[in-house]
Amino acid sequence: MVTYEATDTSMNTGYCIFYITIIDDEPPVLECPDDIIGVAPNTSGISITWSEPTYTDNSGNTVILSSTRNSADVFTFGTHNVTYTGIDQSGNSGTCGFEITIEDKEPPVISDCPPDMNWTTSPGVNYTTVTWKEPAADDNAGTPSLLPTHSNGSRFYIGDTIVTYTAEDVYANTATCIFKINVQDIEPPEVLTCPDNTTYSTDSGNPNRSDVNWEIPTFQDNVPGSLVYSSNINPSSNTFQLGTTMVTYEATDTSMNTGYCIFYITIIDDEPPVLECPDDIIGVAPNTSGISITWSEPTYTDNSAKTVILSSTRNSADVFTFGTHNVTYTGIDQSGNSGTCGFEITIEDKEPPVISDCPPDMNWTTSPGVNYTTVTWKEPAADDNAGTPSLLPTHSNGSRFYIGDTIVTYTAEDVYANTATCIFKINVQG
Ligand SMILES: [Ca+2]
Numbered sequence: 001m002v003t004y005e006a007t008d009t010s011m012n013t014g015y016c017i018f019y020i021t022i023i024d025d026e027p028p029v030l031e032c033p034d035d036i037i038g039v040a041p042n043t044s045g046i047s048i049t050w051s052e053p054t055y056t057d058n059s060g061n062t063v064i065l066s067s068t069r070n071s072a073d074v075f076t077f078g079t080h081n082v083t084y085t086g087i088d089q090s091g092n093s094g095t096c097g098f099e100i101t102i103e104d105k106e107p108p109v110i111s112d113c114p115p116d117m118n119w120t121t122s123p124g125v126n127y128t129t130v131t132w133k134e135p136a137a138d139d140n141a142g143t144p145s146l147l148p149t150h151s152n153g154s155r156f157y158i159g160d161t162i163v164t165y166t167a168e169d170v171y172a173n174t175a176t177c178i179f180k181i182n183v184q185d186i187e188p189p190e191v192l193t194c195p196d197n198t199t200y201s202t203d204s205g206n207p208n209r210s211d212v213n214w215e216i217p218t219f220q221d222n223v224p225g226s227l228v229y230s231s232n233i234n235p236s237s238n239t240f241q242l243g244t245t246m247v248t249y250e251a252t253d254t255s256m257n258t259g260y261c262i263f264y265i266t267i268i269d270d271e272p273p274v275l276e277c278p279d280d281i282i283g284v285a286p287n288t289s290g291i292s293i294t295w296s297e298p299t300y301t302d303n304s305a306k307t308v309i310l311s312s313t314r315n316s317a318d319v320f321t322f323g324t325h326n327v328t329y330t331g332i333d334q335s336g337n338s339g340t341c342g343f344e345i346t347i348e349d350k351e352p353p354v355i356s357d358c359p360p361d362m363n364w365t366t367s368p369g370v371n372y373t374t375v376t377w378k379e380p381a382a383d384d385n386a387g388t389p390s391l392l393p394t395h396s397n398g399s400r401f402y403i404g405d406t407i408v409t410y411t412a413e414d415v416y417a418n419t420a421t422c423i424f425k426i427n428v429q430g
């Protein structure tokens with residue numbers, strides 16, 4: 001209030017009074033705490049305390065503070081704005097604010113993480129379908145996501161595959177569950193083509209066969225790629241000896257599974273031995289009892305170069321009688337092939353028959369009234385070392401003989417054409 005007074009001399013006073021009012025329209029200035037970051041153990045939140053804001057006000061008077069949240073309040077996960085309002089005694093208000101962020105530092109927990117697993121390939125393919133019990137994830141801040149690198153029930157190929165499940169809560173805390181799936185190839189290569197067992201004959205004159213060939217076996221495997229092949233037979237050697245040889249081809253996959261093709265090559269000897277017999281033999285026997293004849297065993301050759309078993313119809317030193325005898329040798333090789341050779345043994349009779357009682361020369365006279373007579377004589381006889389010989393006269397005993405000399409000849413001939421004669425003369429006189 002401003003008062004002006006004017007006093008006259010009479011001491012009367014006049015007044016001029018007016019008021020000057022000073023008002024405070026300047027708001028207080030509040031200084032809030034810095035932003036606060038806290039960590040809560042779970043969704044129940046955590047109590048956060050802070051200092052009240054400081055303030056200044058031109059009035060120098062007390063400022064009344066109020067706030068949207070109070071120190072020691074419980075704050076849950078997330079960011080919360082706290083606003084303070086200060087009102088001075090003139091009703092001017094100022095504000096300040098800060099943020100309280102409640103963080104989740106705790107990663108999710110994964111339960112039932114599968115163990116490492118060993119599987120084998122499915123038939124015919126290089127993978128298998130793998131399933132496992134799904135793990136679960138929990139978190140202090142609600143249900144986390146849980147994502148695998150590989151789908152449960154998907155295909156896993158040969159080798160080790162790491163499967164990782166990652167759980168992530170809404171505050172980007174993560175946890176992992178890691179397990180290994182090993183898939184092994186236990187399927188051996190499969191034989192596609194394998195030669196049949198085959199039988200060959202030996203090459204002529206040889207104990208082996210030189211041109212044995214076959215189609216190289218083929219294999220396939222559930223795992224595409226290189227198979228390693230081996231064989232017990234050098235492919236460049238196609239000569240096989242007599243007998244049966246097992247030929248083995250192996251194909252091994254990269255997991256060391258092995259498939260086999262086995263077949264047999266049989267070389268048989270169907271070539272008979274060749275026998276060389278002695279030359280024909282001619283012997284002379286003194287009589288029908290025969291004579292012992294000896295000879296050397298045949299020689300032989302056989303492609304097998306093995307021993308040949310000889311047998312014969314007759315043996316050296318056997319006794320042979322007159323006549324021609326065939327001797328046959330049979331040689332059997334160890335494969336049962338037989339060859340033969342033969343020769344003849346002829347036992348001859350070189351001894352002529354012997355005629356006994358050869359009649360003497362005789363003198364006869366004609367019978368009455370005719371120019372002959374009937375002549376008889378004692379028949380001679382013939383014998384021979386080789387049986388009874390024939391004995392034939394030129395004239396019959398008891399036949400007519402005419403005047404003069406007649407020569408009668410008996411000829412004995414054995415079956416080997418040895419002959420003997422008995423000759424006598426018949427003289428008939430008239
Ligand atoms: Ca968490």
Ligand SMILES: [Ca+2]
Binds near residue numbers: 187
């Ligand atoms: Ca395989």
Ligand SMILES: [Ca+2]
Binds near residue numbers: 333
């Ligand atoms: Ca043979």
Ligand SMILES: [Ca+2]
Binds near residue numbers: 352353386
């Ligand atoms: Ca004789």
